[in-house]
Amino acid sequence: MARASRSTARKPRLRALPGHATSTPEPGPRPSPAPSPTSSPDEREATLDYARSVLEAEAQAILGLTGRLGDSFLRALELVRDSVQTVVTGVGKAGLIGQKLSATLASTGIRSVFLHPTEAVHGDLGRVGRGDVILALSNSGATEELVRLLPSFKRLGAPVIAITGDAESPLARGADVVLDIGRIEEACPMGMVPTASTAALHAIGDALAMAVLRARPFGSAEYALLHPGGKIGRSVMRVFELMRSGPSNPVVRDTAKLSEAVVVMTNTPGRPGATNVVDRQGRLVGIFTDGDLRRLVEQGRTNFDVPIREVMGKRPRCVGPEVLVLAATKLMREFRVDQLPVVDAEGKAVGLLDVQDLLAARYF
The missing domain is CATH 3.40.50.10490 (Glucose-6-phosphate isomerase like protein; domain 1)
Known part of the structure; x- marks a missing residue:
């Protein structure tokens, strides 16, 4: 006698994962959801009061x-x-x-x-x-x-x-x-x-x-050594830590031609947008910038044989190497300059603070 065919398809059996039971427990009654702490004005205020009591308990x-x-x-x-x-x-x-x-x-x-x-x-x-x-x-x-x-x-x-x-x-x-x-x-x-x-x-x-x-x-100097990164590190960094010095410090003599100054600005590592101008003893007497060069071109004064001392910026604002970078940055913002010469106690040009370096260090 043939068996009667079932009218419904057999459900596939779920394959158990290793280490897991194959049987599926019957679902039990679910607990009632807790009332929302924002479901009514009274409950919202009660929740806030309780949160305040936690803060008060910890403060006490x-x-x-x-x-x-x-x-x-x-x-x-x-x-x-x-x-x-x-x-x-x-x-x-x-x-x-x-x-x-x-x-x-x-x-x-x-x-x-x-x-x-x-x-x-x-x-x-x-x-x-x-x-x-x-x-x-x-x-x-x-x-x-x-x-x-x-x-x-x-x-x-x-x-x-x-x-x-x-x-x-x-x-x-x-x-x-x-x-x-x-x-x-x-x-x-x-x-x-x-x-x-x-x-x-x-x-x-x-x-x-x-x-x-x-x-x-x-003190703050020792604290800075242990916090070189982030806002804390920036707040205590000194100019000598960020300035361009040594081969990266662009310097020309005041007797040099304008063409020589442009070559120095172009060939100095990092291509700074300016060069320090110094006298025979290496003391700072001026600065020449990309902006100065553009203004000369606009005025049609493109004689590259002119001595740099005739077209440089005289009495430039400068800072010492121990000055906080934050103070130097404030000075650059105030006078809207992109470069700041760095001089030692004898007035010698020992470095250049460039706005690009300040941007990279997130001072701007």
């Missing part, structure tokens, strides 16, 4: 630290200031705060590295040596990965500064100095997500780093 946690600073903070400052290297360590959110603290210390001239506790027990303890100091961050002070490192730090001769919210915790008991931020209520609906406590850890770390900076001979 930070302000509460001011009364906790004392002898322990001063001792921690001395240890970090006098250390060969500051090793910052922590796990989770405290570890992330620690990474930022290590970066802040390094940017202000304190040698610092971040040591992850898990990696430390597998060989990274080799980063720690005698003369180093440990900054260990843990709000609870009971982080297992951190506490088990304390004996190793002691054997290596590295004193430990604990930054914690529990002065009676295992971390605090094993540390040489304790910076106690106190018990802090978190700013979250469950009271569990690290928020106010991490704000406090961050703030006391910054306070320590800035106090160490204040206690050391470290």
